[in-house]
Amino acid sequence: MGKMIIAATAAALLLAGAASAQEVYGARHVTPQEASTNSVLVWTDPQQVVRWEEGSGIAGMPILLKDNIETEDMPTTAGSMALIDNAPGRDAPLVARLREAGAVILGKTNLSEWANIRSSNSTSGWSAVGGLTRNPHALDRNACGSSSGSGAAVAAGIAPAAIGTETDGSITCPAAINGIVGFKPTVGLVSRTHIVPISHSQDTAGPMTRTVEDAAIVLSVIAGSDPLDPATAEADARKVDYRSALDARSLNGARIGVMRFAGGYTAETLAVFEQNLQVLRDAGAVLVDLTEAPDEDVMGSAELTVLLYELKHDLNAYLASTRPDQVRTRTLADVIAFNAAEPRELALFGQELFLQAQAKGGLDEAEYIEARATSLRLAGAEGIDKLMGEHDLDALVGPTTGPAWTTDVVNGDHYGGAVSTMPAIAGYPHLTVPMGFVKGLPVGMSFIAGKWDDARVLSLGYAFEQLTHAIRPPAFAPTVDGAETVAPLLAPLR
Numbered sequence: 001m002g003k004m005i006i007a008a009t010a011a012a013l014l015l016a017g018a019a020s021a022q023e024v025y026g027a028r029h030v031t032p033q034e035a036s037t038n039s040v041l042v043w044t045d046p047q048q049v050v051r052w053e054e055g056s057g058i059a060g061m062p063i064l065l066k067d068n069i070e071t072e073d074m075p076t077t078a079g080s081m082a083l084i085d086n087a088p089g090r091d092a093p094l095v096a097r098l099r100e101a102g103a104v105i106l107g108k109t110n111l112s113e114w115a116n117i118r119s120s121n122s123t124s125g126w127s128a129v130g131g132l133t134r135n136p137h138a139l140d141r142n143a144c145g146s147s148s149g150s151g152a153a154v155a156a157g158i159a160p161a162a163i164g165t166e167t168d169g170s171i172t173c174p175a176a177i178n179g180i181v182g183f184k185p186t187v188g189l190v191s192r193t194h195i196v197p198i199s200h201s202q203d204t205a206g207p208m209t210r211t212v213e214d215a216a217i218v219l220s221v222i223a224g225s226d227p228l229d230p231a232t233a234e235a236d237a238r239k240v241d242y243r244s245a246l247d248a249r250s251l252n253g254a255r256i257g258v259m260r261f262a263g264g265y266t267a268e269t270l271a272v273f274e275q276n277l278q279v280l281r282d283a284g285a286v287l288v289d290l291t292e293a294p295d296e297d298v299m300g301s302a303e304l305t306v307l308l309y310e311l312k313h314d315l316n317a318y319l320a321s322t323r324p325d326q327v328r329t330r331t332l333a334d335v336i337a338f339n340a341a342e343p344r345e346l347a348l349f350g351q352e353l354f355l356q357a358q359a360k361g362g363l364d365e366a367e368y369i370e371a372r373a374t375s376l377r378l379a380g381a382e383g384i385d386k387l388m389g390e391h392d393l394d395a396l397v398g399p400t401t402g403p404a405w406t407t408d409v410v411n412g413d414h415y416g417g418a419v420s421t422m423p424a425i426a427g428y429p430h431l432t433v434p435m436g437f438v439k440g441l442p443v444g445m446s447f448i449a450g451k452w453d454d455a456r457v458l459s460l461g462y463a464f465e466q467l468t469h470a471i472r473p474p475a476f477a478p479t480v481d482g483a484e485t486v487a488p489l490l491a492p493l494r
Contacts, residue, residue: 034158034476036136036139037152039153040110041067042075044073057217061161063104064154065105065109065163066109066111066147066164067079067149068196069095069194072091076088076196078115078127079111079126079129081344082342084129086323087326092191093226094205097222098218109148109150109153110127111125111150112124112125112148114198114354115146115198116145117198119352119412122413123349123412124146125145125152128344135404136178137155137178138479140478141404142407147182151174154180154208161209161218163206164182164206166206166420168303171430173420175432176401177404177442179474180209180471181210181211181434182206184424187201187203187231188204190205191224191228192204196315197315197318199307199314200231201427204427211471212433212462215458216246216458220240223239224239248463252285253284255285255286256280257393257396258287258288262419264417268403268439269399269416272399272438272443273435276468279467279468283463283464288393293383293387294378299375302371302378303371303379303421306368319331332357384422384448384449385450394449395448395456396419398446399419399446401443403416403438427451429448429454431447431457431461432446433447433464433468434465434468434471435470442471445464447460
């Protein structure tokens with residue numbers, strides 16, 4: 001194994017002319033444009049030769065991993081300086097599965113620190129270890145989070161696939177905003193062992209790729225039961241060959257629920273969505289408008305309560321599993337104290353969610369038990385299950401989110417609508433596929449269905465993708481303001 005090179009250092013050497021692309025990145029020939037996204041945190045071996053062609057399967061496929069997923073040969077930091085020496089020398093089971101299938105692990109991607117659970121006023125794509133990941137379609141735009149580097153790296157062409165993780169929107173949002181495919185599987189289909197956690201109720205890993213086919217290929221490998229993760233007990237019995245299950249004609253006759261109740265989108269995003277609904281109709285799908293859904297405020301409040309309780313419990317358990325000589329922060333309380341003493345950690349935003357989590361009790365508290373029951377009921381039985389059952393639906397669709405916002409380290413993130421919360425809480429599959437652009441910025445369409453309906457969701461998204469092919473290479477533009485369709489409008493009339 002060659003020497004690891006921190007990607008930010010490599011980019012600086014390249015841009016300064018202190019080293020050639022071959023010297024820095026070896027056979028991958030990552031360009032200064034690609035490096036400008038600051039999406040890769042560390043390479044395993046910059047001189048490694050990778051030979052793989054699109055559509056050739058998992059053997060030899062170059063894959064990047066979000067840096068909250070452990071590997072035996074790289075540190076796992078979750079973007080935090082508290083974990084900068086965390087290298088326990090173990091592969092997460094999903095990583096072991098990838099290696100056994102012949103995939104090539106290229107390195108680790110940057111992420112929103114602690115998977116975006118530290119603060120409600122955070123800047124997505126920023127971590128104290130990795131700095132800020134930038135959107136390759138416009139470098140002043142946000143890459144969303146928390147799988148920011150995974151989304152940006154695949155969009156930039158650095159790798160055809162990456163693994164992200166999601167608790168609520170952390171695969172699907174960065175995938176949509178960077179203009180790629182992202183799939184959040186049913187919780188329990190993919191092991192979470194040796195992944196820095198937030199919530200055992202909602203966490204899952206999943207593929208982020210350029211095509212639905214590649215997502216299906218990767219999922220077929222990483223899915224499966226793990227005796228160390230009880231949630232995956234049914235995975236071996238439930239998993240299928242997801243690539244073989246793809247059917248370009250699956251939209252014909254499918255009943256699709258349109259989530260009209262979802263709000264917060266711009267008029268331009270909705271216009272692109274309406275154009276793509278016609279694509280579904282033309283493919284033979286029957287669309288059913290859905291205007292009512294569970295109370296989002298009640299559901300969201302209950303979800304946050306669950307996440308705070310489980311963060312304290314699950315992170316404490318993870319930290320206890322690390323090596324004391326590498327990780328001195330053994331509990332959430334220790335991490336809070338570390339952050340307070342380290343100026344870089346809290347220079348841009350705080351840790352109020354950490355403080356709220358630390359104030360919570362154990363998982364036997366009535367508040368937690370009630371919140372989990374409420375959120376799960378509203379998202380599942382009275383949410384997705386009810387909508388699909390009452391209308392005899394095969395899937396739900398909606399805009400994944402709006403176009404990327406301008407990164408704002410003063411005011412934090414500015415989300416433009418989302419449909420991620422119900423499938424996140426219920427633990428159901430959620431796929432985003434590129435559907436078009438708003439002023440040069442990508443937007444995606446979400447496909448959502450019930451528990452273990454992963455193959456159906458992927459197949460419907462694949463059929464849509466074959467009709468639209470809405471992915472396109474990023475411009476690496478400094479800003480949208482310079483685009484041909486925008487720049488003249490920003491200048492004076494005379």
